[in-house]
Amino acid sequence: MTEPSALLEVEGLAKHFPIARDVLGRPTATVRAVDGVSFSLARGRTLAVVGESGCGKTTLSRMIMRLIEPTAGTIRFAGESVETMSGAALRAMRRRMQIVFQDPFSSLDPRQTVRRALAQPLSLSGVSARKELKARSEALLDMVGLNAGHLDRYPHEFSGGQRQRLCIARALASSPELLVADEPVSALDVSVQAQIINLIKDLQRKTGIALLLVTHDLGVVRQMADEVLVLYLGRVIEYADADSLFSTPRHPYTRALLDAVPSAAHRARERVVATGDVPSPIAPPPGCHFHPRCAFAAPLCRTTAPVLEPVSPTQTVACHRWREIPLRDAPQAEAAKSDTVLARRLRAFEIANRKKAAAALG
């Protein structure tokens, strides 16, 4: 999966948080929040980092932004080592990678108008003339589906979806090459979620920006990602292109995750169930971290941690038993069929929507 033109290359990245120290201040116990993660991301592509709470996905995204210092490993962005940068070089680098957070309510300053919120990153990237600031701000708002009329409003005057649009506009102000999106739609209602997902995909097509998407929502991953990295308690357990991962998931945890997503198909199908909860990252189980919840666990899994092995040129999995575990039935692609009543009505809805939008424009 290492593309020749990889924009972001991460190698053996780790973060160990000390949780207890001895009298000399030396750590006696650590949480391995991220434990040796490697991946690469090419320009214009989307990599999704997936996992449940405590799997390390947020720590990973913060380390790439250098908001958290890594314990070990390398981060190369456009060929340069990010993890050793400091001062002006780091600030310059940060303009090239931006982040959008989950909660659009707490990531905007309530006392700042939209104009000021956008002017700050714009002036940092060298736009200073008033006229140009105004033109660039309006262009940014237009890109995210807002307009010049919103410039002098405060965050509280906007709905959640509009605020997330603002956060995206602000992140795009410095024309970054990489956008890190940490659960960008999780706090939004379903209908607004779909609008933001479409918006991000459109922006990506227009600007060629690379997207690192951090989320727990597999539906969102399916609709946005080109490649997927599945984390469990800080380790990568499967890394594959999205089509392989969703059609032939190899790791029992990936399968359990996919099978846990509620859908009508489950009324009929047997599923792989992960029993119990995610264990505490303070004391992860030995061997394969997933073995206590795994239906396929063998004695080897309890003692030895599996390493990532290639299943195909575009799929790797960290499981001792992946060869022996039968592939899961392909999910019934009911909704993908174009001749259902639902599909026909959705098309009618789309057509009517487009007509209405065209009529509104005059």
Place this chain on the structure above:
Amino acid sequence: MSEIAHAPKDVEAVGAPVLSVSNLSITFNSPAGPVRAVDDVSFSLARGRILGLVGESGCGKSVTASSLLGLVRSAQTGGRILFDGHDLAGLSEEDWQSIRGSAISMIFQEPMTSLNPVFTVGEQIAEVLRVHRRLSRAQAHEQAVVALRRVNIPAPEERAKEYPHRLSGGMRQRVMIAMALACEPQVLIADEPTTALDVTVQAQILALIDELRRRQGTAVLFITHDLGVIAEFADDVAVMYLGNIVERGAAADLLNSPQHPYTLGLLGSTPKLDARAERLTVISGQVPMPSRRPSGCTFHQRCPFADEHCARDVPPHREIAPAHWVSCWKAPIELHA
């Protein structure tokens, strides 16, 4: 497994209505004038069946649920709620207290804020039993352990002695369910009970609620914004928009053949797992503030099929197919495709 009888007392009674709501309206007074949160809502809950109530933030689904427990105060309410043949309107606070947690129970989204941090989970479940069942301290404790075992909590005797903060999110939600079901209520109201949980834990909790309603014949009102949960789990569905039920019917009918454009838009907006779409179908605009209810059909401004008729007149709730109800002038949509 326990002393309490679990099998439905009367298997034939599955499907018999336990609670019926007719023409429920709830209006709050705000400084800006009256706000109608729930408008002419009717549905019924049947023994052993799950009714999914779907809608986005602010559609009135939680207010509707709270009113079934007499928890909506300082509001004008209209309509009728019949429980087991009795009208719940005008009950005294004392009467409500004997119903809540005993005949009708509720579980909430965030189990941490619903549990008391200074009592063990065993004590909290035992209290419900002592109040409603007048059990002795020892009997109540014994039954609390039984209740914990019933929701598949391992080592229930030990867990009963734990404080809530010692348990994981999934465990806490199990405790909430154990508490809600301790008195074998006829109706369980679940308000987004799995939204705060990880997906593998959500699957376990859904399976648990499903198993309990089969075993005890509980009628379940399941509130969610997740159509996937509805598809997997609910028998019947009601879709709410701005205080109205705009469509209701059997889950399979409504999800495969939605008649209301809002339901259709919601289904199109939901990111699916089975195939990647170029773009998701979206509903334009956003839900208006309840204080600014549009005239006519409340969805008309966002609806691609709407015309002047929709903007002017409120559509009636009509039965478009057997047991499939919709409030839309334009249904069936095929006529306009």
